[in-house]
Amino acid sequence: MAFGYPSMSFVGIPIPVPSAGSTGFGLRTAVDRDAPAVLEHYRQLSPDDRRMRFCATMGPAALERHVERIGSRGGVVLLAFDRPRFQAPFLRHGAVRAVAELVGTGREMELGISVDAGLRRRGLGTELVETAAHLLGLRGVRSIRAYTLPGNRSFLGLARTAGATIDAGADEVEVTFDVAPLRLGYLRRRAENAFRLGR
Numbered sequence: 069m070a071f072g073y074p075s076m077s078f079v080g081i082p083i084p085v086p087s088a089g090s091t092g093f094g095l096r097t098a099v100d101r102d103a104p105a106v107l108e109h110y111r112q113l114s115p116d117d118r119r120m121r122f123c124a125t126m127g128p129a130a131l132e133r134h135v136e137r138i139g140s141r142g143g144v145v146l147l148a149f150d151r152p153r154f155q156a157p158f159l160r161h162g163a164v165r166a167v168a169e170l171v172g173t174g175r176e177m178e179l180g181i182s183v184d185a186g187l188r189r190r191g192l193g194t195e196l197v198e199t200a201a202h203l204l205g206l207r208g209v210r211s212i213r214a215y216t217l218p219g220n221r222s223f224l225g226l227a228r229t230a231g232a233t234i235d236a237g238a239d240e241v242e243v244t245f246d247v248a249p250l251r252l253g254y255l256r257r258r259a260e261n262a263f264r265l266g267r
């Protein structure tokens with residue numbers, strides 16, 4: 069698997085530019101033909117992780133239905149994938165390692181996020197949330213809401229670190245992220261990357 073420098077980010081700047089992405093993954097929005105790769109990512113999550121992600125038990129058929137038209141059904145779907153070791157025309161990227169799905173309209177959207185179990189605690193979840201916030205902020209979205217089950221240490225940890233508001237109910241936990249500080253985090257990351265490249 070390829071990590072490190074240089075990476076390619078396709079998000080946030082009009083043209084793809086090399087960047088020393090802190091996680092070393094390629095990020096871009098999904099298109100419909102990504103459905104099989106996204107399905108494979110969801111299939112590899114443990115049953116517990118899937119329940120935390122979807123607040124429901126998702127069997128194989130439900131997952132297949134879920135990824136239909138992943139890139140064209142509205143909202144924003146961000147993917148992080150293994151990048152090829154070299155950037156060149158016709159080189160294909162590798163497996164999808166993390167997915168952030170945002171649905172809704174108006175000033176608030178709802179987030180569902182998952183990262184491959186073997187790649188957690190590297191900042192990938194945070195990078196996806198911040199990047200999504202940047203894209204949504206440009207569309208006038210002010211807050212991002214997410215729902216999970218009580219006891220989801222990883223997501224609630226991420227939410228706390230990102231300064232989100234956490235409203236814990238008996239059966240469900242509601243998390244609200246403010247888009248503005250997340251966008252600042254995204255811009256800070258891009259600036260740091262540009263600075264590193266310039267040295």
Ligand SMILES: CC(C)(COP(=O)(O)OP(=O)(O)OC[C@H]1O[C@@H](n2cnc3c(N)ncnc32)[C@H](O)[C@@H]1OP(=O)(O)O)[C@@H](O)C(=O)NCCC(=O)NCCS
Binds near residue numbers: 181183189191
């Ligand atoms: C929640 C999830 C997306 C986090 O992804 P991640 O890439 O590991 O998150 P990050 O590396 O950005 O973590 C950011 C911070 O969150 C906190 N955190 C993450 N995982 C944690 C854990 N297991 N325990 C405690 N804190 C945790 C930490 O503060 C971490 O910062 P640090 O590593 O510098 O201490 C991932 O664990 C996952 O896919 N879980 C299953 C699906 C799910 O629960 N989705 C959320 C509901 S939609």
